[in-house]
Amino acid sequence: MIKSALKWTAAISVASALLASSALAARTDLTVGVRLEPPHLDPTAGAAAAIDEVVYANIFEGLTRIDETGAVKPALAESWTISEDGKTYIFKLHDGVKFHDGTDFNADDVVFTLNRARGEASVNAQKALFEPIESVTALDPLTVEVKLKRPTGSMLFNLGWGDAIMVAPESAETNKTNPVGTGPFKLGKWVKGDSIALTKNPDYWGEGAKLDKATFKIIADSAAAVSALMAGDVDAFPIFAAPEMLPQFEVNPRFKVVIGTTEGETVLSTNNAQKPFDDVRVRKAMAHAINRKALIEGAMFGYGTLIGSHFAPHNPAYVDLSGVYDFDLAKAKALLKEAGLENGFKARLHLPPTDYARRSGLIIASDLKKVGIDLEIINVEWGQWLKQVFKGKDYDLTIVSHTEPMDIGIYARDDYYFQYKNADFNATIEELNATSDEAKRTELLHKAQKKLNDDAVNGFLFQLAKTGVWNAKLKGLWANAPVQANDLTKVEWMD
Missing domain, CATH: 3.40.190.10 (Periplasmic binding protein-like II)
Incomplete structure (x- = not known):
């Protein structure tokens, strides 16, 4: 009886220990x-940040990847070499990689992906990232040669964007839903x-x-x-x-x-091809009329950093231009009078569904009203914003955070929704893209930031925290x- 009791007690103790261990096991x-539902799940076919926020590094991977510090790390490419002239990249791929459907990932998939992204039929929102590529060749199943038209100092970083993830020809067309x-x-x-x-x-x-x-x-x-x-x-x-x-x-x-910190430059995006916003004096007047410090307090409850151009303050090449357009209603009114708009004007302000945009929109509308600019606030969902504003360019003003990394080059795109066209700025970006020397790149980035500020292309508000x-x-x-x-x-x- 005593032995039986001891065995029973021991059994209970073991069972209790197992239950306790199970209860304490870390969750998986x-x-x-x-905040937002993505319109679909293919980062090579859409501009919405909500897509990458679900799939980047989780479902899809690129040749390289960007880590939390913003550094470029190997991903599907385990290593690479770059020619002395900066125009030829040789990527060595990891062996044994498979797609989720069981098909092999190899050099042919890299060729397909990059040619698809840069091809005439490409719907990639960042197609310009791939424009410098002249050719992509599979040297063997695990080796890819990428030849560039010109040296492109940001190429490894560009290949780490969500827009550059690797896809397979067997499944590329259904990645939006599967x-x-x-x-x-x-x-x-x-x-x-x-x-x-x-x-x-x-x-x-x-x-x-x-x-x-x-x-x-x-x-x-x-x-x-x-x-x-x-x-x-x-x-x-x-x-x-x-x-x-x-x-x-x-x-x-x-x-x-x-x-x-984020890469989210929050801007009062301005249709530079739309009257009266094609006049730099009007754009500068708006910059002086917005109390950006009060905007950060009122719309963001103090979270955010003032900016004066389209560049992240944490970047080593940042130039602080946030004080160039100080809050000065008298200057704003004088500039509008100089532009022949002393009686003000009316305009549309399309606001996407994010809280920062909706709150900022109300405050900015109130600020601009003080200098005679009467804004009609139009709240839209993301699908409509992408169709009407981003793609259709049918807008006057809008507020959005551009969260893509190192994206100052978007201002050199002729078809971008800001519709800013400046030969000097484009030349600066072209030189930047061909430069790998860090000191020279910093000099060019300073020049680009100052040009955007001089032209008051957008209302540069704050860096999103x-x-x-x-x-x-x-x-x-x-x-x-x-x-x-x-x-x-x-x-x-x-x-």
Whole structure:
């Protein structure tokens, strides 16, 4: 009896220990809150940041990748060499890489991807990234030669954008709804208007993800986002869109509040081809009429950095031009009078659905009203904004954060929605693109920033801060956003 009792007690102890161990085991699931639902899941066929925020590094990978610090790292290319003249790149690919459908990734896929991105039929929103490429050749299954028309100092960085992810000819045309990449996660289920679930790729070629499942929960309303975090229905909002609500999380030990930097230049985008905005005096008048310090306080609750050109303040080549157009209503009125608009004028302000845009729009409309500029505020959803403003160029003013990395070159694109055309600026960017010497590149970047400021091309407002809130037991989420990404590849729960 005693022996039986001892055996029973031991069995209970073992069972209890196993149950306790199971209860304490780290979680392998994650629910991430996002403000916007992507229009589709193919980053090679759309400009919306919400696409990359789900798929970059998770589902899709490129030859290179950008890490949290903004540095270029190897990805599907394990190494590369560059010729002395800077015009020939040889990429050595990882062996044994497969797409999610089981097909092999090899040099032929690189040739297909880059030729597709730069071809006449390309719908890539960043097609200009691939313009310097002259030819792409598979030297063997694991070696690719990329020849350039001219030296392009940013080529490795460009290949790390979400727009440059590798795709396969077998699945490229259906990636919008059924994304097939090489990444550590696969698409599980997309419930339109609600969530996008990813599952761990058991056959991943590299170091596998720590998580078995990750769900992106779409929550547009800020109050609902707070409730979801408090209830534990959402574990993290890497980009929390309501900075006014951060203090309640800062004092709660269940959460971390992490303030980082982004590449998001928030601008009053201006249609430079539309009257009266084709007159630099009008654009400068608006710059003087907007109280940008008050805008950051009122719209962003103090989170944000003043800018005077389209360039991130954390970049070593940044020039602080934020004080050139000081808040001065008298200067604004004088410039409008000089332009023959002393009685003011009316214009449209299209606002996408982000909180920063809607809040900033109201404040800017109030500021410009004081100098006689009467704005009609038109709130639009992202689909309409992309169609009418970004693609159709049917707008006067809009407010948006341009979160693409090192994207000052967009002002040299003839068909870009700002419709800014300046031969001197274009020449500067052309020289920059052909320059690899860092000191010379910095000099050219200074020149480009100053030209945009001199021409007051847009209303340069502030650099968007990255305000993240997540469960204090999580680690591996990015504090900064050098690219549009919610990289979950290193995320895990701490015991």
